[in-house]
Amino acid sequence: MQEISSTQNSLVKKIVQLQDKSRIRKKEGLFVVEGQREINLALQSNFVIDTILFDNSLISEETINNLTNKQATLIRVSKEVYQKIAYRSSTEGVIALVKTKNSSLDQLRFATNSPLILVAEAPEKPGNIGALLRTADAANADAFLIANPKTDLYNPNIIRSSVGCVFTNQVAVGSTKDIISFLQQYNINIYAATLQNSNHYHLEDYTDATAIVVGTEATGLSEEWRNAAKQNIIIPMQGAIDSMNVSVAAGILIFEAKRQRNFK
Structure with missing residues (x-):
């Protein structure tokens, strides 16, 4: 399993951009979802999870394995990295990069x-x-x-x-x-x-x-x-x-x- 401990990591910077900028979401065809309930609802509605990032001091790997589709990349992140990419004041320790759908x-x-x-x-x-x-x-x-x-x-x-x-x-x-x-x-x-x-x-x-x-x-x-x-x-x-x-x-x-x- 991959691990990220630096807030200067390129994926961490990309996630921050995806949260802040609509044009980046459109360009990449990805958006950020935080929280178990929201990720589960996305999966139930056939959205494709690209990547899951989690802080295992807040959420267990067993929970993560039950949460995601098999194709998703799983990445364990440090507390500092998670605090950088989380946008909720209270959080569950898991964030997903999800592929956008056609909304025409x-x-x-x-x-x-x-x-x-x-x-x-x-x-x-x-x-x-x-x-x-x-x-x-x-x-x-x-x-x-x-x-x-x-x-x-x-x-x-x-x-x-x-x-x-x-x-x-x-x-x-x-x-x-x-x-x-x-x-x-x-x-x-x-x-x-x-x-x-x-x-x-x-x-x-x-x-x-x-x-x-x-x-x-x-x-x-x-x-x-x-x-x-x-x-x-x-x-x-x-x-x-x-x-x-x-x-x-x-x-x-x-x-x-x-x-x-x-x-x-």
Whole structure:
């Protein structure tokens, strides 16, 4: 088994770059995953583990052998090296380099004729994207789509804030134009969460093929979505503010759709 004890090792430097820079992740086709649960979820979703690095003062080799696919390279690292490559304040002693997947729209497959899809346009904050992924997983949505992404899907903060739900969801990214075209091609009704020309969300029928679309709190949805929607919908505010966090809003909307479908 390989061992790394120097923080100046080339692989250690590469891992730091993979964590920090989207262009390096895209160039290498790799991203960093930290923690047993997240690595297990990646494996269960058929992601390929390239390399596992672990600090055996924090995690046993037996646990590592049970965690990874046989093709992965296993590397034991020193405490100093692990502290260099870890990005969590509390950690489990294991980090994986994982191969990226194709996240284009043409990779999507639906097991039903009436899929329920959550779409987010131009989300910027990794924490919000992670929360949206958790929401989509909690509702067992058929897909989570990101229109006009501002960051790549494998940002370590998205993986961390999604608690691995970036792996449990069927995820695709594309432009607003391309995603609208995709939804229209498959006769999926679009419900856009926006103030303009909207109806109260609970008055609509989401039992057919449905895409619920949310935008950012700052700018909302683009006009393209408002024009493409079967119906614009709104969550009526009861207090002093006129909006709520995007993941909270998405949760309310998608679970109304699940309620109408009797949580099937």
